[in-house]
Amino acid sequence: MGCSALSVCPRLSLMSAEAEAPVDGPAGPEQEPEYRSPFGNWFERASVRQAPRRMVVDDGTQQYFxxxxxxxxxxxxxxxxxxxxYDELLVQHLYRYLDFTAKLEYLVVNPVLLRIAHGTDGMRLPAQMRFDALKMYCDEAYHGLFSVDLTRQVEERTGIVPRTPVQPFFLRRLKEITEELPAEERGLAELLFVIISETLISASLAEVPAVDGVVSAVRETIRDHALDEGRHHAYFAAFLKYLWGTLTPRQRHRAGLLVPRLMHAFLHPDMDALRxxxxxYGMPRDDVEQVLAEVFTPAVLSEHALATSRQTRHYFELLGACSSAEAVEELVRYGFV
Structure with a gap:
């Protein structure tokens, strides 16, 4: 159920007396945001509904990433x-990407979607928005499945054992951030992280499918993922407006301070794993440190963070989330200004 990743276990929420009936309706005292479902053709177009299993086959000299x-x-x-x-380096990068995807989807995103779909999130949402959350729940479970499936196929074909950490960097950072917060703020942080991850990931996925020379099963799997995530992006951009309408001024201020840290947790590379x-591979430690220092310069990290987060930051900026002096300081601190 993802309980180890979230501060509030969805299973406990579903079993509580308060969770017996979803509460739907307008967003609150503010004007209800308009919601246009991006899932109108989901039954016909979603990967879990129509995409074939992507099989790793011999592709000549093509690479795995x-x-x-x-x-x-x-x-x-x-x-x-x-x-x-060098070939193993590319395969290990694929493993890290697939491991990141699987654990993000089933440990973090799906428990939140379960709460939204069942109405245990404490918000007043249109019934269609809750139904769409259930469709996304299916999507994300399938993304986790095809990520693990592809990893197993590549390992069997190459004989290369994944070096992925038990807990990805983003999950360690999310845990650290939430544990520093008062208990009443942890649920909000997790909602914000899912909104951020679902609007950032589509920008990251856009780079990969068009690349030539990569094994077809990898390109097709990532293309399937990208098509689904486009719908998810649109959903969470709308969901953010509903969430914002339920927050008090103090909660909005706290959210503005959290957003830069959560974006950084999602985007920052796992330097320890790379090290x-x-x-x-037998590389001397001094050479390893030289590679990391010269590749991941502060300027490069900041440029990547700015480019990838542009649309996500725009959504929060429209709501005034990052307008306070303290929020701007946090954006600067984490390289988003």
């Missing part, structure tokens, strides 16, 4: 690795 999309792959010290280790992986 494009070196152009693996930041360290272009560094001279990494390019100097022997061919087997251990490169060392595992």
């Amino acid at each position: 494009s070196p152009d999309l693996v930041p360290v792959a272009g560094h001279p010290l990494v390019k100097a690795l022997d061919g087997a280790h 251990e992986e490169l060392a595992g």
Whole structure:
């Protein structure tokens, strides 16, 4: 149920007396935002409804991930690795992407969607919005499934064992952030993180499917994911307006301070995992530190964060979430200004 990832277990919420009947209706005292469902053709177009299982087959000389999309792959010290280790580097990047996707979907996003769909989130939402959350719940479960399926196929075909950490960086950071908050603010932080992740991920996915030279099963799986996430993006952009209408001025202020930290937790690379992986290829520790320092410069990290988060920041800016001096300081601190 994802209870280890969230401060409020959805199963307990569903079993509580307060959760017996969903509460739907207008967003509150403010004017109800307009909701136009992006899921009108879901039964015909969703990947879980119509996409075939993507199978890894021999594709000649094609790679499992494009070196152009693996930041360290272009560094001279990494390019100097022997061919087997360089190929493994690309496979391990694929594993990290798939592990990130699976654990984000079933540990973080789906427990929140369950609360929205069942009406245990404490908000007043249109019935259609709750029904759409249930469709997304199906989508995200399938994304977790095809990510694990593809990992298993690649491991079987290549013999390369995944080096992925038990807990991805974003999940460790989310846990750290929520544990620092008062108990009454943790649910809001988790809602905000899901909104942020679902509006950021579509920008990240847009880079991959068009890349040539990558194994077809990888390209097609990521394309399936991207098509679904476009609908999810539209949904959560609308959901944010409903959520904002339920918050008190103090909660809105606190949310504005949390948004930069949560975006950073989603976008920042897992430097520790990369460090251990490169060392595992026999690269001297000094060379490893040189690669990381020269590839992930503050300027590069900030440029990537700004470009990827542009639309997400715009949604929050329209609501005035980041207008306070303290919120601007947080944006600067985490490289979003």
